Amino acid sequence: MPDADMPILFTYEWVPDFPRGYVRDLRIRWLFHEMGQPYRVETVTFAPKRADHLAMQPFGQVPAVRWRGRSWFETGAMLLGLASGHPTLLPEDRRADITEWLFAAANSVEMSTQPWILANASLAAPQIFGPAPASEVIERFAQRMKSKLGAMETVLTNRDWLAGGFTIADILMADVLRITGDKGGLEGYPVLQSYVARATARPAFLKAHADQMAHWHAADATRAAVA
Amino acid sequence: MPDADMPILFTYEWVPDFPRGYVRDLRIRWLFHEMGQPYRVETVTFAPKRADHLAMQPFGQVPAVRWRGRSWFETGAMLLGLASGHPTLLPEDRRADITEWLFAAANSVEMSTQPWILANASLAAPQIFGPAPASEVIERFAQRMKSKLGAMETVLTNRDWLAGGFTIADILMADVLRITGDKGGLEGYPVLQSYVARATARPAFLKAHADQMAHWHAADATRAAVA
CATH class of the missing domain: 3.40.30.10 (Glutaredoxin)
Known part of the structure; x- marks a missing residue:
């Protein structure tokens, strides 16, 4: 090519x-x-x-x-x-469903997980993420997140993927949920944990993750060589 | 029909x-x-x-x-x-640009404005919106919001609308920014203020707003009649 x-x-x-x-x-x-x-x-x-x-x-x-x-x-x-x-990642006859789930991931779900994730990051590293909110504020962020995660737990209870087979909607939704889960946000949501596990077991995810990590390792090596 | x-x-x-x-x-x-x-x-x-x-x-x-x-x-x-x-709200040859701006509004922009708006709502009505974050936490939310608003101020400096003529991208972006502006978040962003003013002066916005308000007034009347 x-x-x-x-x-x-x-x-x-x-x-x-x-x-x-x-x-x-x-x-x-x-x-x-x-x-x-x-x-x-x-x-x-x-x-x-x-x-x-x-x-x-x-x-x-x-x-x-x-x-x-x-x-x-x-x-x-x-x-x-x-x-x-x-034909399978974005089948034309599922475009509307897929588009709905992409916006659900980008707006309804991530807008609820991000404040909780950033608040917890502030607790761990305020010098990077700014002052941490008080625990009762973080608890409110958790409640807002859980209302969305609970809905997604219901949605995924009887299906493997959001829109028929695996599509681009699952790339975005599973990655938003993976980040949340890695920060401890999926406790009590076994269906979402299974969904993330299923998505991240795909060879394409594993290659993508390895590619990204290899990029940072190469960047470290370049920095070390320059230093 | x-x-x-x-x-x-x-x-x-x-x-x-x-x-x-x-x-x-x-x-x-x-x-x-x-x-x-x-x-x-x-x-x-x-x-x-x-x-x-x-x-x-x-x-x-x-x-x-x-x-x-x-x-x-x-x-x-x-x-x-x-x-x-x-043909004008979603012209096929601008679909890609329009889709980018829709996701920008739904994710990059609204994900930065919403925490600041909700935090200020908590200050005014903690019984509804939960305990208010401390002022230094709200200030951090404001900083994150301003990094996105500053970018949009630059984007809109030499154009009336995001993707050529007025499109669906402007419906979503202008409404996200309108809500922010009504809460005082657009101070110091004259270009964004003009953009929101231009969008909300459109007859279709004015009708939509009037329709929604009429719906709530009718609901009030129904409640009063039942009471």
Whole structure:
């Protein structure tokens, strides 16, 4: 395959240990491995943000993707755009259901898990995540999260995947829930734990995770060589 | 138009004063008015959640829509699904850009504005919104919000709308920013203030807002008649 046809995935050149395995480029690596689509990685700086980075990704976040003459931002939009036409990851007759679950993951669910995750991160590392909320505030965040997790527990009780077979909706939802579970947020939700375990046992997830970790290890080696 | 072809928008039968004008059904009313599409309203209870409500909307939220043989949840997905084929609200050659901005509004932006809005709501009404975070925690929420608002201020500096002409992306982004602005969050962002003013001056927004307010007033009258 000529280089010009290969997607370029942009991620940070280096991050410290704590976000490794969680940087959102993993979702797009996962997609490409599910598609059997080779990709190559280019890097952007965390700070200061480069102009070419902000031109692709207005918030200066990662990932961004450049492929087929355009660049992409927001993982939900990338999943819909990059998987378009794929017969199993985004079957046209399930597009509406899949789109609903992508927004459910990106908005209803992650908007409820993120405050709880960040509050707990503040408890562990206030120098990075800012002052921790009081325990009764964190408890309120937990309640809001549990109302959404309880709904998802019901949804997934009698199905393996959200929209028929495994689709891009499961990439986003399972990754949002994986991050929550790794922080201890899925205790009491056995169905969601099984769902995350099922999703993250897929070879494409395992390759994506290994790819991301290899990227950070290579970045460490480059830093060590320069130092 | 026969009744069976008219979309049904589901919203709450009644809400107290504070969320009036902000309940998310407004976004879909706005869409229908932009489309010139008549719709009718049916109601669901806030609590307990009815089974037919949860069957359409797994989180028990509103809005839900039933149209053309299926039901819809998540406003981002509804906008993409219900406006499909519309030549100006969702032009096919801008679908990718529009999808990016819908996810940006639903995830990157609203995930940063919501914690700050809820924290301020807690300060005003802890009996409803739970205990308020300490001021230094709210300040951290404000910082996270401002990093996203600053990016959007740059994006909108030299354009009226996000993706060419006015599209469904502006319905979602402008409504997320309108709610933020009404809580005082857009101070120092004149471009975003202008964008919200421009969007909310559209006849379709004004009709949607009036429709929602009329719904609550009618609900008040029904309650008064029953009492």
